[in-house]
Amino acid sequence: MSDGPAAGFFPAGRRTALTGWGRTAPSVAEVVTPMTREQVGAALRRRTERGVIARGLGRSYGDPAQNGGGIVLDMTAMNRVLDADLENGVVTVEAGVSLDRLIELFVPFGFFVPVSPGTRQVTVGGAIGADVHGKNHHAKGSFCDHVLAMDLLLADGTVRTVTPDGDPDLFWATAGGMGLTGIVLSAVVQMTPIETSLVSVDTDRTRDLDEAMALMAETDEKYTYTVAWLDCLAKGRNLGRSVITCGEFARLDELPAKKRGRALRFKSGTLATIPDLVPGRLPNKFTMGLFNELWYRKAPQHKVGQLQGITAFFHPLDLVQEWNRVYGKTGFLQYQFIVPFGREDALRQAVEKISAAGAPSSLTVLKRFGPGNPGYLSFPKPGWTLTLDFPTNTPGLVRLLHQLDELVLSNDGRMYLAKDSRMDPADLARMYPRLEEFRNVRAKVDPDGVFVSDQARRLGLA
């Protein structure tokens, strides 16, 4: 244990209304943007009884990175790389650095982030807070499986260096702990070696959900990265038709000779920004039905070895900035759940219900998880995870989601806290059987509940 930060100058906070990526349920907090550890410590000391929470890039869909009436620490100005071992790909970074930046900096040196969500506009702190997963979960686990150590500012103002071996309780309570154990100041991350910045992609189109599940079960062992995009509006025989993409970073010898000279080239950037003017009902059953149809038709029946860039394969949505504005003022929500292997029927029923409700889920993604890690509130466990996007003004949405909740619960499944914006607090303990253990660890390091978010209050998390 080291000494706490010295008294620091306190950057002025602004009272600001914050939401998550879904742009629902705002609350007003004092947002402080510290640039140093000392400033984080100073902000912590200035807290009221409404407490403090860290915020990364606000890519969680609901309210875990907001704290009405209290202090929200916008960590994005703490974005320095503190150390990099380019031999072994071990980097020490401040928590506010984005995965986008890590990729930009280290791909040219032959290292990719160990785990990447569907957007790279997330911070390392947020990736730890939600213990995020990517297309490689079945092979490589989730983000915190690759975190070797982190510096955590605790409620009493001290900073502790936490490692999985040295302090497993605190480490695994922080991994997926939604910011409720303390402020991650910096982390040591094991990056993944790559020979090229291109991904060799195999694509398959399946006629229905069963075919998709069968194919995924078969291909998972062969590829590091797999995911299926599902057409949730297709009905009847086509129920759950999918486009499955599997990939592997290409080896140098897989590149055409003329490309080998700049095999590790990578350029971040975007194509467009959605203006904040969209009237509210752009994605609806009809536009989404059309979109899904096109996406499905566009995909090849079967194609192997296509070389794709990092953005095209991992983060196609990042090409358009602020795409959440497409949903207009009323916002949208994501519903991501997992059901264990052996409960394929539940998955089928879920897709049937969504299809029958005609709810326009634009981004429906199916993925197989491998074994989970010891994270008390970490989401992944072996099974199928389905991710759905719904505009909040979808008719009948409350009922549909309620039915899905029941289905998930009765099949030993759970929902992802980083996507949650509406789950029933009564379901929490059933979904996360280690909740009580999490609370015990937290009670030791934060007995007064200094670290608290709107989500924590809404769900009674801590």
Next chain:
Amino acid sequence: MKDALGAPQSLLILGGTSEIALHTARKLVAERVRRVVLAGRPSGALDAAAEDLRGRGAQVEVVAFDAAEPETHEKIVDEVFAGGDIDVVLLAFGVLGDQESDEQDPVAAAQVAQVNYVGGVSAGLSSVKALRRQGHGSLAVISSVAAERARKANFIYGSSKAGLDAFAQGLADKVHGTGIHVMVVRPGFVKTKMTEGMPDGPMATTPDVVADGIIKGLRRNATTVWVPGPLRFVFSALRHVPRPIFRKLPI
């Protein structure tokens, strides 16, 4: 905290035995509301209301609150908020008075204003202060269509609601943009114990319908809710009727 679909989890009712408020509470408890605080003058009816909501799965607290004692309001409200966040405050207390006899009894008439308007001012401000401290939440103030224009048949009650209504509108504008939402509810004639024994007014409605209007308004952060909706047009027309004619209208 309201969820992404606008469903609140906690509710404070000022005027805990109000039929309109209790219908609203029952519907909200059937959705996501778990914590309900009933603030009112202690009575068997207040306890029974609490019991009823408990039976529906809510955790219910009962606190003593008298609208006619404004000096006590801030402390009472603060204690409720100290026990946990409140997503919605429903300011529901009110007295109708008896126009005919109150005209002969100035003190009784002033008591109507004391509860409906003065009590509304202190309870409304206390609530908004607490909501601002927590950074989110709604205050719904039950006014009345009677606030739109004072009628000779019930101007004592009407003027008290007019004061409350104007106060709540101003308050709503004052807090606009601070994350707090203030909504004015204007019901017409509602069949509750307040109007028991009176002949139904035009477009008479039920507390159940008013509750639906309140919940819908909360969900879309409305500034004004009329129940039933068309009364809005009736009353904006009445508002512009010239005095000599208005005076003679049988309303």
